Amino acid sequence: MRHTASREIRLEELDLQHAPLPDTELLPSGKRAQYDKLRSALEAYWGGMPPREVLRIHGVSRQRLSYHEDRFFLPHADGRVWGFRALISGTRIKQYDREQPSNGQTINDGAGAAGSFTQLLKAYPTAKAVLDKAIARQEGGSLNPSRSIWLSCIERS
Secondary structure, rough: OEOOOOOOOOOOHHHHHOOOOOHHOOOOOOHHHHHHHHHHHHHHOOOOHOOOOOOOHOOHHHHHHHHHHHHOOEOOOOOOOHHHHHOOOOOOOOOOOOOOOOOHHHHHOOOOOHHHHHHHHHHHOHHHHHHHHHHHHHHHHOOOOOOOOOOOOOOOO
């Protein structure tokens, strides 16, 4: 049994054959090489290779092993663990959620506006519903891009 800061992993119960995988064919070559390196390092580590050997052979430190191991076991929205999908560089496990309210000054300054649109959609669920419907139509190919969506008729809930 291997202990980590957040959980015990029973290596005999770890079934890597059924762990969720990303579609590596869609990855750029640099990201794919990094993914392959991390995956082989984690598999060697879970197979019992000491972290010092993993670092020597694969170039992945104990800290990175621990970081990616924790991400591997986090729950995904599809009900499974993130699995090998979490090893892709830049993958967001938890979506950004703005806590501070945004105001016109921060937006005009050109900084500090991250998450403001999501806050707007949370404040105006009707606007979100209209946009979701328009996006769904566009994905179906029936939305005319020259048409605008009139938001003036939407009331704050």
